[in-house]
Amino acid sequence: MPEAIMIDMRKRIVEAAIAVAAQSGFTQATTREIAREADCSEGIIYHYFMSKHELFLEVIKENAEDFLGQLKMEVNEGRTAKDRLERIIDFHFHYFTGKIHIFQILFGKSGDAMVPFPYVLKTIILPYQRYIEHIITQGIHSEEFHQVNANIIASSLLGMMQFNIIKLHFGVKDSTVDEIKDTVKYLLFRSLIKVKP
Amino acid sequence: MPEAIMIDMRKRIVEAAIAVAAQSGFTQATTREIAREADCSEGIIYHYFMSKHELFLEVIKENAEDFLGQLKMEVNEGRTAKDRLERIIDFHFHYFTGKIHIFQILFGKSGDAMVPFPYVLKTIILPYQRYIEHIITQGIHSEEFHQVNANIIASSLLGMMQFNIIKLHFGVKDSTVDEIKDTVKYLLFRSLIKVKP
């Protein structure tokens, strides 16, 4: 293991927690397993975090911030609403097909006693959805898009992307990532974009 | 206790298992809690099932069969592909906004050591998706629908519905069920249906 990785034990624990939790959920992720993954003792986890519970809340929070931060930077480059939505879709698939761990933890569970879904919903999913909703609303105001229920469209977009990615992660190779992205964009924009006469 | 309730202990255990697991997943559902919910002893569970693991596999399987059975009965009444898809959407929202338990177990989790997601995927989700895909393909062949990637559209439809229902279940009341159904149908049919000249 390179020395750079050795140094920050806290970071190593967080990474290990993500990796382990991704496999079968927070509750199933044991401190023993996390310690093995981080190559440290179980005890040291409690030097950095007050409890396993707090560790996972921290994991969620840090990754949510990381994800949304990167997303917004990427999207701000886009000029039109359509352009921005495309960037969201591209970034979402890029991020979550690369990092299986975080994805599964943030989106995949609807109930876990250790890190309850409402917390994940509040911390990452709803802010994400509201961000998409906001862009759609802008598109409507600029008359780029039809008058639609931006909130439900945003939720539906998240649902589409998530579900297709889950399938990919579990090895269902019906289609390539590019085919999926194209079809999702097609579905979305057919409903949104005004056809010029 | 009326005798009718006494007789089918097995069924009572299955129902109790669903109810308990719905709250925070299979792993968190204890046999003690299931026994309390079913108003029986913990020991008797092992008379009907070899293990807690096997119990939950059964729960999944039986509910998958129940759901798909009801769905197909409902859908067969539809004449056109569009009509059938509408019936699927109506039934899906009806079923999962009524029965929170099963929904959460079948769709809500991407990983649980006790009943692994691949099993859920194989047993219920993919058959469901393939059924939808088949209807879309029929619509394409009958020239009712555009030439689209039926597989990805089907997956996306499932994702949309699931995500919006999860929000409802966790108390995010941005929209009514009817508004959601309408918007989902709008999204879907804008992409599918050929506009008549």
Added chain:
Amino acid sequence: MPEAIMIDMRKRIVEAAIAVAAQSGFTQATTREIAREADCSEGIIYHYFMSKHELFLEVIKENAEDFLGQLKMEVNEGRTAKDRLERIIDFHFHYFTGKIHIFQILFGKSGDAMVPFPYVLKTIILPYQRYIEHIITQGIHSEEFHQVNANIIASSLLGMMQFNIIKLHFGVKDSTVDEIKDTVKYLLFRSLIKVKP
């Protein structure tokens, strides 16, 4: 082990808890040790008690009731206040030189995070002291005793008895139990009893 002892596991756990706690306090009494002493698994302790803490509160309460019940039965036989106090002293030494366990737990500790002294004080010590105080007050009213501060005399009697018993328990054999009892009675009655002219 005779079968009679095998039967009541709850009782065995309570007895074992007393025996183990007597050696080095509640906090030091581990469930592992209690289980070994009771010849059972650690798990079963939690079938009968919600926690180690609750187990010890129960131990205190049950023994306090047992002790005070026996004491009062014994004392009620006495006619005069002096007679009753003598019976208390006799019973106290009989009880606590026989049952080392309970004594140490009820009187010996002034602070233990597991079963805080205030609880022991409230549950057993103060009721005991007030009972003695009451008898002294009766002796004063019947003009058998001098006008004294019955409360402090009662506390002092408890202190004398306790301290001498502690010494005995830890093997300091300066005197016999009978010598101690006689001297304690002498100290007490010299201060209480009116000398007849």
Added chain:
Amino acid sequence: MPEAIMIDMRKRIVEAAIAVAAQSGFTQATTREIAREADCSEGIIYHYFMSKHELFLEVIKENAEDFLGQLKMEVNEGRTAKDRLERIIDFHFHYFTGKIHIFQILFGKSGDAMVPFPYVLKTIILPYQRYIEHIITQGIHSEEFHQVNANIIASSLLGMMQFNIIKLHFGVKDSTVDEIKDTVKYLLFRSLIKVKP
């Protein structure tokens, strides 16, 4: 931090150990808590003491010496045996109602795996008792006192004082310190002092 506080780290650790142990015993006193109280690192404790165990043995020993030293200085001023015993009682209440910490550690516990009661008994309690006993014996020889069992009387005096102080420490305010002292002296001297004809 002023240099004066910096210099005697050892003393600071000892004081902190007393303060922390007073709250719920030696075993419950953690090195982490002691370090926080002494405003130093946990590690440095092991520079001055071989182990937590040894630290507490030192605490006991040093405080015992301090207490007995002060006591004897005070008592030597007394001329008669009665005068000396009064000084002991006054000093005892003065010392232990002022310094709750040490009192609880030295007298309050009958068993703690970390610093076993026998050690406390040997180091402080029995020397103290023998000192009282010696004064009573002197009183007997000088015909100031009756022929009594000086050993048991001494133990009983310690028991009386201790028990009343424990009550005070735990907030049972039945009487004032002065009332208690008076009653204890009354009890003691009624039994000891020869009434002059």
Added chain:
DNA sequence: GATGAATGAGATTTCATTCAT
């Protein structure tokens, strides 16, 4: 068939002690 007491493996958490800096 049915019960629930009992087991034992394993989970989280605590803490005295060590050691590189």
Added chain:
DNA sequence: CATGAATGAAATCTCATTCAT
């Protein structure tokens, strides 16, 4: 001297599973 990150053993508690009744 001094620090505090790190360790590892042990403590409390949980829970699927078994088995005598």
